[in-house]
Amino acid sequence: MQAEIIAVGTEILMGQITNTNGAYMAKQLTALGIDSYHQQVVGDNGPRLEEAIKLAESRSNLVILIGGLGPTPDDLTKQTLAAHLNRKLVEDPDAMAKLQARVKQQQRPMTPNNQLQAMYPEGADILVNRVGLAVGAWIVNGQHTYVLLPGPPKEFVPMVDHELLPRLAKWSGHAEVMVSRVLRFFGIGESQLVTDLDDLIANQTDPTIATYIKDHEVTVRVTASGATEKDADAKLEPMVGAIMDRDGQYF
Incomplete structure (x- = not known):
């Protein structure tokens, strides 16, 4: 049982922000007794991200991707993983309702990029975002399990604490x-x-x-x-x- 963390974001790769999410996630894996021998950082580039995913698959059975779930054009993590797994993106009704309410409150139009925040790879379990709008996901595909988590720490930490850790405890046999x-x-x-x-x-x-x-x-x-x-x-x-x-x- 081995995990690998992939932090996605050109700003991390260029040293503009510190990868505190990777450190936080690693500490939680250690607390659960889940081995993690590798971490990767990759920029906002679909082909290079897929290369990172393939490398992680070659040596780990749990692949945790952090960042790149937002509404901007360079947020490509969700789409890249879905394409890699040959799964389409489907809408989470609860997340879409939350998104529509936010857009209406701010009196701005709903864009396709915004809608992506409420979508997830088909067949995945939703990880609820208690603070922001982009849903996370827990995806089982053959011998591998994949996790999608948001990049902003104020969204990332609550999702890890409340949504991911209980699943990881069960996954790792930490009863x-x-x-x-x-x-x-x-x-x-x-x-x-x-x-x-x-x-x-x-x-x-x-x-x-x-x-x-x-x-x-x-x-x-x-x-x-x-x-x-x-x-x-x-x-x-x-x-x-x-x-x-x-x-x-x-x-």
């Missing part, structure tokens, strides 16, 4: 219940916060700690597992308390 707590800190840099929590991070097993930057805040996600939600919560609370004891003034 325990997982519970997460998200802590947001202001006025402290990620490097300083990580330094403050160095021993907690170094010795983490269960619960696990993941940090990432979002806008002007540093977010810490603490995740624990247990036979029941109550058991997981019981593991979670001491770690949350230890973090707050050290940096609670920035919470």
Whole structure:
């Protein structure tokens, strides 16, 4: 059981933005005991993206694609994967209704590129976007499973936490219940916060700690597992308390 992450976006490839999504996803895979030996970054180019998908298929059975689901012409991930798998794109009625309501509210026309946000490869399971408009997808095709996730962190993280992780837990045979707590800190840099929590991070097993930057805040996600939600919560609370004891003034 092996996963590979493909981050899609020319701005990542050119160093204009940092691939925080790839790091976040890798931490979640590690917490679930899913091996991930490779990550790729590819620009907004269909043929090169398909090459990256083929390479991932040659050495991994779970391929996670992040980014390129939006409405602009260079958002090609969904279309490229669908064509690679010889599947057509179909509409998710709930996502389309949400999209139509947003377009009406903003008093702008519905364009074909906008409509693509509510479409997914036929036969896939929908991963609901709780923040934005572009749906994600979980696709099983032969010996491989593919995941489509949005690029903006504010959409990516909730989709991973609420939609993807429960599926990955089942897929990996990790039958325990997982519970997460998200802590947001202001006025402290990620490097300083990580330094403050160095021993907690170094010795983490269960619960696990993941940090990432979002806008002007540093977010810490603490995740624990247990036979029941109550058991997981019981593991979670001491770690949350230890973090707050050290940096609670920035919470």
